[in-house]
Amino acid sequence: MPKGNYYIPTPSNEPVLTYAPGTPERAALKEAVAAARKEQRDIPMYIGGEEVRTGNTLPMSPPYDHQHVLGHFHEGDASHVNQAIDAALAAKEDWENLGWEHRASIFLKAADLIAGPYRAKINAATMLSQSKNAFQAEIDAACEFIDFLRFNASFMQEVYMEQPESAPGIWNRLEYRPLEGFVFAITPFNFTAIAGNLPAAPALMGNTVVWKPSYTQIYSAQVIMEVFKEAGLPDGVINLIYVDGPVAGDVVFKHNDFAGLHFTGSTGVFKHLWKTIGENIDLYKTYPRIVGETGGKDFVVAHKSADAQEVATGLIRGAFEFQGQKCSAASRAYIPSNIWADVKGHMADALKEISMGSPEDFSNFVNAVIDKNAFNKIAKYIDQAKEDKDVDVIFGGNYDDSVGYFIEPTVLLAKDPKYTTMCEEIFGPVLTIYVYEPEEFEATLELVDSTSPYALTGAVFSKDRYAIELAAKKLKNSAGNFYINDKPTGAVVGQQPFGGARGSGTNDKAGAAMNLLRWVSARTIKETFVPPKSYRYPFLDKE
Structure with a gap:
């Protein structure tokens, strides 16, 4: 039969359509x-x-x-x-x-x-x-x-x-x-x-x-x-x-x-x-x-030099897009106390605007979790957090399965960096934040590395290149996909090959x-x- 050396057409990433009104x-x-x-x-x-x-x-x-x-x-x-x-x-x-x-x-x-x-x-x-x-x-x-x-x-x-x-x-x-x-x-x-x-x-x-x-x-x-x-x-x-x-x-x-x-x-x-x-x-x-x-217990760690609004946006998108049901979703975050108030404020502003409901209504950012089992599992974590003294529910915390399996984007503030929701995979719209002192950045990186058995994705936000390099070195085994000044989700084929090690x-x-x-x-x-x-x-x- 005829033979030849063939070259596949050079691939390029498929353009993402906007689905804006009128398109x-x-x-x-x-x-x-x-x-x-x-x-x-x-x-x-x-x-x-x-x-x-x-x-x-x-x-x-x-x-x-x-x-x-x-x-x-x-x-x-x-x-x-x-x-x-x-x-x-x-x-x-x-x-x-x-x-x-x-x-x-x-x-x-x-x-x-x-x-x-x-x-x-x-x-x-x-x-x-x-x-x-x-x-x-x-x-x-x-x-x-x-x-x-x-x-x-x-x-x-x-x-x-x-x-x-x-x-x-x-x-x-x-x-x-x-x-x-x-x-x-x-x-x-x-x-x-x-x-x-x-x-x-x-x-x-x-x-x-x-x-x-x-x-x-x-x-x-x-x-x-x-x-x-x-x-x-x-x-x-x-x-x-x-x-x-x-x-x-x-x-x-x-x-x-x-x-x-x-x-x-x-x-x-x-x-x-x-x-x-x-x-x-x-x-x-x-x-x-x-x-x-x-699985993953994916992290975001912010340095004292980070831009608070950028961090807040990375957390909102990284944790709550598709209801946190991405193996790469941001699930735990470490924020220095010097920017925490601003990060919290920007998150509050965004969460006030976010609507939840049917995906058939294109204005809804958050939709339902996948099924009854997932709903019950996630709700159990939230209920436990409401009872525990080591954590506060600072945003969200409500849920309702009467029509669909809806769980509000929920943000927990943990006093203990090894609190349950900082360690265990939840696979839902629940983000746990631990606030650390700015001078403890390197120790916090060691905490990030040792807290979870997973190593799928993670992100660092910083304006300080020395801090970025330190994070990249300290967290070299903590994430198969590592993001600098970006949310830890959204790997693109041909640009960021995806996968993690350890338990991931x-x-x-x-x-x-x-x-x-x-x-x-x-x-x-x-x-x-x-x-x-x-x-x-x-x-x-x-x-």
Whole structure:
């Protein structure tokens, strides 16, 4: 067949649309949301070339309007996990043998479909099922997902172009083959882009995948699958199943052909899965690749030289966008006493303006948390804070689940820097602040580093470059994504590869070539053009 050296079109980040009043994108999105609310979708699993409906259906409702039903999805069981694995393995040979440029073309087409005809639909689905406002849906379901697809294709080319040197008479080369077996992708509720990227990245590199999304994200996951199918993804390459986690794990992690796990979710679940894989290691053909991004207890530390209004803005956006349900959300902050009054004042002004409610009302900055379980967990932290003497509720603290799972942006002031909410991941709109004396900056940095088992994101605000350098050094192991004079959220594909270490994951950096390297196995080939015909070396000759 014809061959050539192909170059992926140079990727650039998808422009973020504003959705300002009077814009065409605002009108299109409102229309898409209204249309989706009027219908009830019947969502099957996608296994091989089949749409699988079990009849065991579960309802899907908007978190901000939990009495409304968007539709139902068909829950599977262990037999469907086995069916999905069989479909993935059956599709594997043809898929991995397909020219890499054709694999790239499928996902590049998917990116263009999302940028164009599917943009309003996937954003509307994310707003409805995950309670994201229009802007949060746009930067996630549209822009970040598009960026993952386009940049990963370019990163794939970079991986393949990484080749060794050759000595005279020898040609050394590396080939990158997909893993021997199937990849299992487990995806979270909070980012549609992550839900799409976790199965797509291994598939791009020639792997076939079994994909299990969060039940609270299935509504938009179905749109992702619709896009992949329209882009020309062959049957069986990505198999989408809706099965309870332990049921799926009991099948997947005991299968001889399990080759890799691509995971985003809780630290506890990830540790359990890692342990299970270790216990079953003798069952597998190869050592499975384990890639995971988990929790965070992300920090903001301000120096005495910091601008109070900049700090306040970073805290408001970093802690309360998408109700703090980002693994990168600002959850603990350390503010020097010399600027605390001003920071508090600016936060008060902003919080007075912020409105909370349905994302269908574009004026609402804060929307509902994802479900009843999350609501109860977050409310419990707030109730405990109201009773404890070591902390004060200085903003917010109210919640109501009568219509949707609404929790006010809540700010706690802790007297104890090791108070519960300074240490434990909450995953909601709760920010805890500790005020320290300005001369204790270096000691506070040590406190930041030692307080949490996580190391995902963090930020320092300062006008003093020596203080910034000190923070960067002291906190080198505290955050996989470190921000200077900015909030600790909003990593952009191709600009800030994302991931953390310690309890936050394997730091394999989604949105970078290093992540794609995890989904291939390299073979070194050495070819000698004129092989020797005698075993003898010159040193053996006599004088």
